Amino acid sequence: MISLHQLRCFLATLEHGSFTAAAGVLGYAQPSISEQVRLLEQGLDTTLFRRVGRGLVPTEAARALAPHAAAALAAVAEAGRAVASVRELLTGTVRFGMFRTARFYLTADLVADVLHQHPGVRLELVGQNSAEVLEHLRKGRLEAAVIALPVEDENMVVTPVLRDELVYVSADPSRLHARVTPAALAAAQLVLPDASWRETDTTRRQLAQAVQRTGHSLRPRIEVEDTETALDIAARGLADTVTWRGVLHALGDRLPAGLAWAPLRPAMYETFAVVHRQGELSPASRVVVDLVMARMRGLDRAMRAEPA
Amino acid sequence: MISLHQLRCFLATLEHGSFTAAAGVLGYAQPSISEQVRLLEQGLDTTLFRRVGRGLVPTEAARALAPHAAAALAAVAEAGRAVASVRELLTGTVRFGMFRTARFYLTADLVADVLHQHPGVRLELVGQNSAEVLEHLRKGRLEAAVIALPVEDENMVVTPVLRDELVYVSADPSRLHARVTPAALAAAQLVLPDASWRETDTTRRQLAQAVQRTGHSLRPRIEVEDTETALDIAARGLADTVTWRGVLHALGDRLPAGLAWAPLRPAMYETFAVVHRQGELSPASRVVVDLVMARMRGLDRAMRAEPA
DNA sequence: CGAAATCAAAGGTTTCTCCTGTGGAAGCCG
DNA sequence: CGGCTTCCACAGGAGAAACCTTTGATTTCG
Incomplete structure (x- = not known):
């Protein structure tokens, strides 16, 4: 031959x-x-x-x-x-997984970082929901991702990077005067995002469990896919919603007018972590992982410093 | 690696x-x-x-x-x-050597044969003079050729294919009545071809030796490169020339008008042979060699059958 | 939980690659 | 013309590579 x-x-x-x-x-x-x-x-x-x-x-x-x-x-x-x-990260595509709402936390800034450091690379930021992304990680279709805990998989390296707090959001200030307890959640007219993932979404499950302990069940009146859509509906006064403080923080001025928020009582937290398989991480993923960690930790510090 | x-x-x-x-x-x-x-x-x-x-x-x-x-x-x-x-002789270039005057014997027919049998091949028919072509053969730049004998090289395979006779050509019939002896040659006003190769050309040397044996020397009045040019000059009556019967035979009707010829006395012959190095011949050269042999031998038979 | 499928590792055989050393042929030059 | 150099071919042997079979560990799927 x-x-x-x-x-x-x-x-x-x-x-x-x-x-x-x-x-x-x-x-x-x-x-x-x-x-x-x-x-x-x-x-x-x-x-x-x-x-x-x-x-x-x-x-x-x-x-x-x-x-x-x-x-x-x-x-x-x-x-x-x-x-x-x-x-050498001069060309090629870097794929990174994230839950959809992560775009409020870092997408634009992360893209800016990557494009600046590596002008030739393509970037794919994929994922709808933490559960779906974790499945992609397990199947090897993704090398690394940022998702909400918990991650129960001993083959994964999990690095928590940001703890965020769930908050109740309403256009009606009167509904924010009283402490927002699980019982109040059960009674409220709610619009919740992640309609397609309600069975597996960790935030949904947390909320559902808290409400269930009061003897009620979590039955949102409206379900949508997007957090932004839920906020829009809340801003119209059609229903109240629950989201993460970080989302409000990130939206800043772009938060639909008329919305106010209050913490849940007892407080509920969600922890986000960078997750990847054990073993070598490709240089490309390493770069993105590092950038995500830096960004998310910066946000974490900023939010902890901010008054509630 | x-x-x-x-x-x-x-x-x-x-x-x-x-x-x-x-x-x-x-x-x-x-x-x-x-x-x-x-x-x-x-x-x-x-x-x-x-x-x-x-x-x-x-x-x-x-x-x-x-x-x-x-x-x-x-x-x-x-x-x-x-x-x-x-x-497979579908493409590529076949190089074959020949003394220049060989074009009178076979060039057009040979090209027709090769192109017909192998429509994709390029054909290079190179060579000025037998001595030059032999040198190319020895250096390996040519695989095979048809040239005039003698070939004194034991590494070459020599296959004689055609014996031709030297003839005296003149526009003046009176000069053809007497026997054309070496002495007559010495006295004649001659135009001879192969000006550049007069030192090595076998025909020249044959003629020169014959003349020299009479005590004279061969001093052509005119020297040109081409046999055709020599014949043209002879046709104009400016000088007589010597060429091979095969050339006249091949020219046929295209022989310049007014020319007649006579054999030399004693007769002089030139033998042409297909020559190649010992050992394997490439298929391409093999093809051309075979075609040349067939053509030349056919001419040989035709000329021997023809009355002098 | 068992069966099937897949990658990884080990051990051994065969093949390939490459070296050194040698011989022969051809060209070059005094 | 004879010696010198240069180049290719050939042979033998050492080392590396390729490949196979067997085995083991892991994962997926019924």
């Missing part, structure tokens, strides 16, 4: 006109080059050089072979460069 | 999603594929597949590598086809 090494020896021989010269250039002994070219001739079932006197004369077949041999070697070299380019 | 085999294994693995499947397709055991991919990863200093559970997940680097790996394999396959195409 024909090999790259044979092609290299052949091209060097063709270029320099003799086995001896080719051997000198390639750093081998002359019989090695001679043998490789002979093997190539055998593999191609063709004479590539006429051995005439003490010299070599390339045949027509050699002239036909040369450009293709060069092309093959060039393709391999290019392959090496392409891989190196990915390895 | 990265090898084609590794690329093959890698692509099969990528395509079929597992080492086991790739091994099945390629006809190897699973650990062999596994090892080759590991070597490739080592050679590229990159992880190509994440080993997750019992499956493999290609990395970004693998996706970057794949097209270049395919390109390298394609180039090698193309190289094989290109060489085969030359070997």
Whole structure:
């Protein structure tokens, strides 16, 4: 079978006109080059050089072979460069998983960071919900992600980076005067996000459990997918909603007008963590993981410092 | 160092999603594929597949590598086809040497034969003079040729194919009545071809020797390169010339008007032979050699049958 | 929980690669 | 023309690579 090494020896021989010269250039002994070219001739079932006197004369077949041999070697070299380019994070795609609401916490800033540090890379930030993302992680389709705890998988490395507090949001200030207890939640007319993931979503389950302990059940009047949609509906006074302080913090001025919020009593927290499989993390993911950690921890500090 | 085999294994693995499947397709055991991919990863200093559970997940680097790996394999396959195409005489260039005057004997017919049998090939018919062509043969720049004897080189295979007779050509019938002896040649006003090769040309040397034996020397009044030019000059009555009967035979109607010819006395002959180095002849040259032999021998028979 | 499938690792055999050393042929030059 | 150099071919042997079989560990699926 024909090999790259044979092609290299052949091209060097063709270029320099003799086995001896080719051997000198390639750093081998002359019989090695001679043998490789002979093997190539055998593999191609063709004479590539006429051995005439003490010299070599390339045949027509050699002239036909040369450009293709060069092309093959060039393709391999290019392959090496392409891989190196990915390895050095000059090109390629980085995929990172996140629960959908994470975009309030870091998407735009994270993208800015990555694009700035690595101008050539593509970035894919995928994921709807923490449970779905965790499944992708387990199947290997994602290397790393930021999701809400808990993560019960001993093969995963879990690094908590931000603790956020659930808050009750309403357009009606009167509903925020009293302590928002689980019983109050059960009685309220609510709009909740993550309609498609209500069975597995950790926040939903936390809320549901708290309400259930009062003997009631959590029956939101309205279900939507987006947190933003839920807030819009709340701003219209159609229902109240529950979200994370961090979302309000991140929205700032862009929070729909007329909304106010109050903490739950007892307080309920959600912890977000960067999660990845045990073992080596690719350089690309490492970069994104580090950036996410820095951003999220910065947010964590900012929110802890902020008055409630 | 990265090898084609590794690329093959890698692509099969990528395509079929597992080492086991790739091994099945390629006809190897699973650990062999596994090892080759590991070597490739080592050679590229990159992880190509994440080993997750019992499956493999290609990395970004693998996706970057794949097209270049395919390109390298394609180039090698193309190289094989290109060489085969030359070997099968579908494409490529066939070089064949001949003394210049051979074009009177066979060039157009030979080209027709080759192009008809091998529509894709290029044909190079090179050579000025038998001595020059022989030198090319010795240096390996030509594989085979048809030239005038003698060829004193034991490394060459010499196959005589045509014996031709030297004839005296003149526009003046009176000069053809007497026997054209060497002495007559010495006295004649001659135009001779092969000006550049007068030192080595075999016909010249034959003529010169014959004349010299009479105590004179051969001093042509005019020297030109082309036989056709010499004949044109002879037709204008400016000088007489000497050429081969085969040339007149081949020219037929196209012989310049007014020329007549007579044999030399004693007769002088020139023998043409197909000559090539000992050992294997490439299929391409073999084809041309065979065609030339057939054509030349046909001419030989035709001329021997023709009355002088 | 058992069965099937998959990758990884170990051990051993065969093949390939490459070297050194040698011989022979061809060209070069005094 | 004879010696010198240069080049290719060949042989033998050491080391590396390729490949196989067997085994083990893990995961998935019924």
